[in-house]
Amino acid sequence: MKVLLLMLSVLMSFSVWATRIEVDINGMTCGMCVEAITKELNKTDKTENVKVSLEDKKAYFEVKKDKTLSDSEIKEAVKKAGYQVFKIARKK
């Protein structure tokens, strides 16, 4: 029982620690846009589970546990791909 509780608390702390970020992006029109943005966000080496949705015009990802990623770093990565950040939302 104790072990179960311990495992549960470890799992919960993981989900609490990972900051989920949603970024609204202007100018995406096709799969190439999705690929370019995904690539640049991965290149920061601070993100994980990067998913870019053409339908939503959004990028979804998490920040690695031991890293911080500022808004300007996100904007810079998206800009490098050739697009503009419209809005950044951070969710715990």
Ligand SMILES: [Cu+2]
């Ligand atoms: Cu495109």
